[in-house]
Amino acid sequence: MKRVVTGNYAAAFAAMRARVNVVAAFPITPQTFIVEHISEFVNDGIMDCEFIRVESEHSAMSATVSASATGARAFTATASQGLALMHEILFTASGMRLPIVMPVVNRTLAAPIGIWAEMNDVMPERDAGWILAFVEDNQEVHDMVLQAYRIAEDNRVLLPMMVNLDAFILSHTVEPVDLMEPEDADRFLPSYKPEHAYLDPERPMGVGIFTPPEYIQEERYQTHAAMEGSKQVIKEVNDEFAKMFGRDYGGLVEEYRMDDAEVALLTLGTVTSTAREVVDNLRAEGKKVGLVKVRFLRPYPTDEIRSVASRVKAIGIYDRAISYGVGGPAYIEARSALYGHTDIPISNYLAGIGGRDVMLSDIEFMFNDLLKNAESGKVRKELVWINTRGVEQ
Amino acid sequence: MSIGIKDLPEENLFTAGHTACAGCGAAIVVRNIMKVLGENTVIYTPANCLLVFGATYPHIAWKVPYHHVAFENTAACATGMKRALNTLGKEDTTVVGFAGDGGTADIGMQALSAAAERNEDIIYVMYDNEAYMNTGIQRSGSTPYGAWTTTTPAGKVIKGKELFKKDVAQIILAHNVPYVATASVGYPQDMLKKVEKAKNMKGFRFLQIYSSCPTGWRHPTDITVEIANKAVESGMWTLFEAVDGRMEITHRPKERIPVQDYLKLQGRFRHMSEEQIRILQNWVDKKWDRDSRLEKALKMLDESTD
């Protein structure tokens, strides 16, 4: 059923189709509509779940974790300050290997306080043990929430997963979305039957026990291994979804016009769509540029990014957040993956921070800069602040 | 017919082998309460002594499902557990949170108040040992006036806690929940009766239980019951229950003993000056007067309003 809906609606609808048992959530701009739509679904009797209207995001994540630890399929959603308030409990979700799914509407984390698109909310959570997916459009929001449960609940994975979508650009913007029929969703996503963690008086188990040094390091290794192993599962689920519904997202990354590209720009989120158009325009001028949509920051697509670097003469990474004193987080990740594997110039482009529009001309600048780097074999500028008052770009 | 001590089953659901200090009030409270709650129960504990002495991997004293997430979220986690059980066809399983006074009066109050407002179908037990014991005896909002703790030391200028104990049970009573009670490790019959009552009700149920801590209060382990009795006889601890808001004092001292008789048994009060003891006595007199008046006002709440 195709309908014109916002990214927030797509997320809420997919949660309904996933037949989540428990939802605990708290409103925050620009995620609020997800909570409101779920409230409507529940009160209209079309969504059968326990909906806990908690008093904070800390309690939202706590109740979600405990519902999942009890054995239920659990869902929540947040943004920005709300995600920061959840921080402590995010680590519990992964440490207990709970397959919670949470859309995060990426918004500025104060100060200065703002409500528009920025990824400085999710970037500090890269070490929390959650799978981190980034989406480009509302269809992908919908599809990834459903895929997320398949990935997260796979016995080889058992990790929580965030589906990151840009504030307003997706959350509040309508696009045609193919909303899944219940029978199709049920065919794709069976119900959750945990074997590793649940709270059942008929088979008592401790979930969350105080643990001495003799055991924690092994737990950390296992969680790391599961995150590594999720790469394979992400690809399998992507392929199965593509076979069933005809939409193929490419797995960990999607390459766009990379076949004979001399330079590649790595993007996250909605900027990808703008960059596709720029690639088409520059290709028409005969410039050999290509695009790599990074769909996951955790697990990090190390092999895929190394393969890209081996095929081009310069690589650039787009970031909508800054790690003060270093550079953009996506850039830090890419450089770390490429260390020792390439000699080509690597540069970082910061744009769209605080929700500023990223224009076609901004991305054109990035590609032209990359072409110059490719030609000289040197990095003109490592950290390029695009369209920033008082800063030469 | 309510349950008596001799009716309790032999079997412990919180078993021997836990690592609490000798004479730990909380351990006695939990062990006995579990006998009333029974096997069809799941437990949450936040960060506190009970978290550590009840289970340290790979050992566990709990014979029922047991869960911990963090310090400030007992009511939120218990809510998540209960709601999940509802969706898994286990509506009859009792969900109980055992939190300390710090996890309740201080850092857990926000989640607690919200769960009470939502009338979540859970039992919340606050075992009150009047300080953060797990981290080494720091003051909490529930620490009484004058008490020594490591953050309210008996210094040369300031001696002990300068502020008064927060009345958590009354805060929860103001949420209009089905059941609120106080109990004490020194009055097991009264405590078990209240737990049984709570177990057989639905909605949000709250018990605040006086749980002495020989290590933190600086008293010999063999006078736990004597201290608990003196707390009630002096009026420092009011035993009451409120079903649907109808408050009733369940044990009224015939004649209240001076607070000094309670204080002198514990090292945490040893440094108190006569002036401090007078201030505390004054506070107790007022508190007792208030509790008695509250009882009078709330006991006979019009039933036609139900």
Ligand SMILES: Cc1ncc(C[n+]2csc(CCOP(=O)(O)OP(=O)(O)O)c2C)c(N)n1
């Ligand atoms: C967010 C957070 N802050 C601080 C702590 C450290 N901490 C653990 S237990 C505890 C005190 C618990 O006191 P209480 O609830 O009274 O239980 P008790 O230890 O007395 O049994 C503290 C401060 C923590 N675990 N989490």
Ligand SMILES: [Mg+2]
């Ligand atoms: Mg305490």
